[in-house]
Amino acid sequence: MNEFNEKKIEFKKSISFPCSYLAGNTERRLYVNLNKNENNKLLISELTKNGFRRSHEHMYIPVCEGCNACISSRINIKGFKFTKSNLRVIKFNSDLSFKKNFDNSHKHYELFKNYCFERHESSQMIDMSIKEFNNFFFESKNENQVFDLVDSSNNLLGSILVDTLNDGYSAVYSFFDPYKSKRSLGKLLILKLINELKIINKPFLYLGYWIKNSQKMLYKANFNNVEFFIDGNWKNKNLTNF
Template sequence: MTDLSTLRFFRTPAHACSYLEDHQASTLFVDPQATLTPALYSELSQLGFRRSGDYLYRPHCEGCQACIPARVRVADFHPRRRHRRILKRNGDLEVTRERAHFSRECYQLYASYIDYRHGDGDMYPPSEEQFNNFLICDWADTDFFCFREAGKLRAVAVTDTLDDGLSAVYTFFDPTLDDRSLGVMALLWQIDYCRRQGLPYLYLGYWIRQCQKMRYKSQYRPLEILIQGHWQELQDD
């Protein structure tokens, strides 16, 4: 186990929050000069940290604790009726596990997704540099789970392997196939993959009660959230 007291952290200046209007946000980063490893990443994930590119971070906002780390307790998860319909609808997809890498096929799908879904956000416009800096990391154990229909790439779930589970880093998919609910499909597949690998948790990032686009995570029960340093089951939404 790493002596976390030896790590240095840096806090960003306050800036407009991406999730809550009229809120200011700041982020705590692990020192970029520190030696980062999958083992350290696993320890910090249990404390609510996430990965973006080569960086490990967590929200650290003055007077606000709306962003709450969340993870699915895989062994006790049971798909809802809606989930079962989505799994059946996507039964024709084939999934391959590939080491995280840049490819023209993956980037074109990523760019289409950002253009269509996030054209008004800070990820627009997409670029190859952004793709690499955001999704790929030299020190993490990162895979692309690629979902294909008759050889055509439809979705990619960017996933890190931790000591006690998987971390769902990001998912991008064909934005024109709304009826497939590919984002939900990818998450359900990751939960099942954890179960098959004997991994107890799927880390989902941050659950925010006041933000609709982040509250969806409460659909995957039992959902554990990190409150005052202790993981506990979410009881309501």
């Protein structure tokens, strides 16, 4: 992170708390408060490239005692090729539009709540008020964008928040209609982002942490041309032991 050699960044360690992904484990984080730093786009870009992840107004990386299961993942767009399975998902959803969002409405919060109740009932996200949701999803001071999946009647089927980085996008959070499983909306959101990055000629889509033994995380490793951040370097999944 040479860009920050001349400026001190204050890193702190959190207390230990129950892990959200591996039952029985505890988690501890090394984090940076973004509200105390200038030029957050550059900071978020550099920290993301070095294995960090954004949560609300913090960038963090796990520093858990006795566990290193969380591995940062990203898709290398240049070498990405849509598989037959990818193309089937895109074709099946050809009636949907993928577009930038400029309006935070109650329909986003309602869909978010439905998604949490059906897919992540034990998550702390489920307790978010509409004000907290809007602050997180639409009113962040960081440079980000929201993309929506809508049908021909302008019904909202999915939404994804991404940080805009110097080298691409970082997928921060997504939610979608949990009752339309045949559409594979979670996968579709990622495929649409990949296409957006191809259009604007940016090289990477960061997917956050991948955990081998977490069912919730398995989808990330199934994308074409995925890279993992291992020992300070990004390595293609095919060149690792995972």
